[in-house]
Amino acid sequence: MTKTITVFKGDGIGPEITDAVLKILNAAGADLEYEIFNVGAKEYEKNGKLIPDEAFTSFDKNKVLLKSPITTPVGKGFRSLNVTLRKKYDLYANIRPAKSNKAVKTPFENVDLIVFRENTEDLYVGVEEQIDENTVHATKIITRAASQRIIKDAFEYAVAHNRKKVTCVHKANILKMSDGLFLSIFYDIAKDYPQIQADDKIVDNTCMQLVMNPQQFDIMVMPNLYGDIVSDLTSGLIGGLGLLPSSNLGKDYAMFEAVHGSAPDIAGKHIANPTALLWSACMMLEYLGQNDVAGKIRKAVDEVLNEGKHLTPDLHGTATTEEYCEAIIAKL
Numbered sequence: 274m275t276k277t278i279t280v281f282k283g284d285g286i287g288p289e290i291t292d293a294v295l296k297i298l299n300a301a302g303a304d305l306e307y308e309i310f311n312v313g314a315k316e317y318e319k320n321g322k323l324i325p326d327e328a329f330t331s332f333d334k335n336k337v338l339l340k341s342p343i344t345t346p347v348g349k350g351f352r353s354l355n356v357t358l359r360k361k362y363d364l365y366a367n368i369r370p371a372k373s374n375k376a377v378k379t380p381f382e383n384v385d386l387i388v389f390r391e392n393t394e395d396l397y398v399g400v401e402e403q404i405d406e407n408t409v410h411a412t413k414i415i416t417r418a419a420s421q422r423i424i425k426d427a428f429e430y431a432v433a434h435n436r437k438k439v440t441c442v443h444k445a446n447i448l449k450m451s452d453g454l455f456l457s458i459f460y461d462i463a464k465d466y467p468q469i470q471a472d473d474k475i476v477d478n479t480c481m482q483l484v485m486n487p488q489q490f491d492i493m494v495m496p497n498l499y500g501d502i503v504s505d506l507t508s509g510l511i512g513g514l515g516l517l518p519s520s521n522l523g524k525d526y527a528m529f530e531a532v533h534g535s536a537p538d539i540a541g542k543h544i545a546n547p548t549a550l551l552w553s554a555c556m557m558l559e560y561l562g563q564n565d566v567a568g569k570i571r572k573a574v575d576e577v578l579n580e581g582k583h584l585t586p587d588l589h590g591t592a593t594t595e596e597y598c599e600a601i602i603a604k605l
Contacts, residue, residue, distance in 0.1 A: 274304075275304050275305065275306055276304065276305055276306070276335075276337070276561055277305070277306045277307070277308060277335050278305055278306075278307060278308070278335055278337045278338065278339055278557070279307075279308050279310070279328070279331040279332045279335045279337065279338045279339070280295070280307050280308065280309040280310065280338070280339050280340075280341075281310055281311075281312045281313075281324075281328065281338065281339070281340040281341060281343065282309060282310065282311050282312065282341050283312060283313050283340065283341030283342045283343045283344075283535060284313035284314050284315055284341075284342065284343055284344040284535040284537070284540075285342060285344060285534070285535030285536050285537040285539075285540040286341075286342065286535060286536045286537075286539060286540050286545035287313070287341030287342050287343070287535055288311075288341070289540070289541075289543065289545050289547075289594055290341060290531070290545050290546075290547035290550045290594065291309075291339075291341045291550070293547040293551075293594055293595070293597075293598040294339075294547050294550050294551045294554050295307065296598055296602070297551060297554075297570060297598060297601055297602060297605075298554060298558075298566075298570075300602040300605050301566050301569050301570050301573075301605050302566055302569075303558060303563060303566045304563060304566075308331045308335065310324075310325060310327065310328035310331065311325075312324045312325070312328055312343055312354070313343040313344050313345075313354070313535070314343075314344040314345070315344075323343075323345070323354055324354065332362070332526070336525060336526050336527065337526075337527050337528075337529075337557065337560070337561065338358075338526075338527070338528040338529070339529050339530075339550075339553070339554055339557055340358075340528055340529065340530040341530070341531070341535075341550060342530075342531060342533060342534050342535035342536070343355070343535065344534075344535045344537065355530075356397055356399070358521075358528060359392050359393060359521060359528075360393060362523055362525075362526040362528070363393065363523040363524065363525075363526070364392055364393075364521035364522060364523045364526060364527070364528055365391065365392050365393045365419060365422060365423060365522070365523055366389065366390075366391075366392060366422075366423055366426050366520075366521070366522040366523070367388075367389075367390040367391075367392040367500060367504075367519060367520075367521050368387060368388070368389055368390075368430075368519060368520045368521075368522065368556075369387065369388040369390065369500075369504040369507070369508075369517060369518070369519045369532060370386075370387045370388075370517075370518065370556075371384055371385075371386055371387070371388070371504070371507035371508060371510060371511050371517060372384065372385045372386075372511060373385065373510075373511050374511065374512070374516070374575065374578055374579075375579065376575075376578035376579045376580075376581055376584075376588075377511065377512035377516065377578065377588060378512075378589075379509075379510060379511060379512050381487055381510045381511070383488055384487045384488065384507070384510045384511055385491075386487065386490040386491060386492070386493060386507060387430070387436075387491075387492050387493070388493050388494075388495070388500055388503055388504040388507060389423055389424075389426060389427040389430070389492060389493065389494040389495070389500070390423075390494075390495060390496075390497060390499075390500020390501065390504060391419055391420065391423040391494075391495070391496050391497050391500065392423075392497060392500075392521060393419055393497070394414045394415060394416060394419050394496075394497060395413055395414065395415065395496040395497035395498050396411055396412075396413050396497065396498050397497045397498065398412065398414050400412035400414070413448070413451050414451075415451040415452070415454050415455055415496060417454065417458060420454065420455045420458045420459075420496075421458055421462065423494060424441070424455075424458060424459050424462045424494050425462055426522075427439050427492050427494040428462060428463070428465070428466045428469055430492065431466070431469045431491070431492050432466065432468070432469065436469070436491050436492050437469065437470055437491055438469065438470040438471070438472070438490075438491040438492065439463070439466075439469055439470070439471055439491070439492045439493075439494060440471075440472050440473060440474055440479075440490060440491070440492070440493045440494070441455070441456055441459040441460075441471070441472075441473040441474075441493075441494055441495065442473070442474055442475075442476050442479045442493055442494070442495035442499050442500075442503060443455055443456050443473060443474075443475065443476065443495065443496070443499070444475060444476050444477075444499075445475075446475055452496065455495075455496055456473060459471070459473065459494070460473075476495070476499045476502075476503070479493075479499075479503060480502075480503065480506055483503070483506055483507065483510065484506075484510075487507075487510050504517065504519075504532065505532075508532065512588070513587060514531075514532050514533035514534075514549065515531075515533060515546040515548060515549055515585075515587050515588070516546075516548055516549055516552075517531070517532045517533070517549050518531065518532070518549050518550070518551075518552035518553035518555070518556055519531070519532050519553060519556075520553065520556045520557070520560065522560075527557070527560055529553040529554060529556055529557040529560075530550070530553055531549035531550040531553055532549060533549055543593040543594050543595060544585055544586050544587075544593060544594060545585070545594050546585040546587050546588065546594070546597070547594060547597070547598065548574065551570065551574065551601075552571070552574070554570075555567040555570050555571055558570075569605060570601070570605070572604075573601045573602075573604035573605045574601055576604045577597070577600045577601050577604060580600075582600070583596050583597050583599075583600035584597065585597050
């Protein structure tokens with residue numbers, strides 16, 4: 274049965290990479306229909322709303338969203354649109370896989386790890402208080418319920434995908450109550466999965482270890498802020514944010530997006546790399562049970578990357594977005 278999904282085109286390079294990805298999805302035979310909306314700063318300038326009401330209505334109905342990068346206007350009192358969407362739809366699990374590709378040369382080989390980032394609390398609740406003119410307090414919130422569900426999801430994923438280890442990343446040596454709670458819940462849940470190796474690392478040590486020996490990591494689970502930082506670091510291991518997809522999953526809703534920003538400096542130049550959004554779309558296809566189509570696309574992308582003839586400038590090539598897209602379609 275054909276699935277209708279909601280698509281947000283976003284700002285900057287968003288429309289370009291969205292068009293490329295939808296073209297590839299159609300060429301691969303994805304059983305999808307699309308409700309497409311313009312969102313973000315440009316939409317705000319035009320119509321006074323960052324996300325039009327009909328776009329929310331579409332996501333409410335379809336429950337699956339493929340989202341391009343969005344620019345949140347700076348200095349106008351807006352919260353990040355990503356944070357808004359995660360909170361509104363309780364998209365609590367941010368899953369960011371980082372996997373090496375032999376065609377993309379970095380100092381690191383055989384990286385294959387996944388960050389599970391709690392997506393709804395920690396410092397990202399945005400609760401700040403001006404104590405006096407020289408002092409601001411920010412509130413970090415960690416709850417048992419939110420911690421349990423993201424940690425359980427990480428272990429369940431490990432079982433379902435035959436992964437061997439889950440590492441909890443934290444700062445419980447300093448934040449003894451908040452991160453201490455997260456860590457204690459981690460080891461409580463780990464007891465239910467004796468077949469999965471469980472360990473923990475302090476976040477600063479984790480960053481060093483990722484650069485020295487990333488192969489020691491498999492699945493990593495952590496509170497919101499550390500997940501944001503560590504997943505950017507893992508993207509650097511595999512060649513940059515242009516190659517890092519992500520899913521944001523809740524009980525009822527799912528959003529799939531590239532991790533990178535809207536890159537306004539290269540918008541309209543036809544050199545943007547759509548791979549991260551395309552691989553996010555593959556995660557979406559797998560979520561929808563269209564695994565065969567996702568597999569075909571992944572294989573075609575790997576072939577194009579390995580050939581090295583049609584790569585975009587961020588991958589040290591000279592191809593346009595459209596040439597890269599057409600090369601993938603040719604492989605399909």
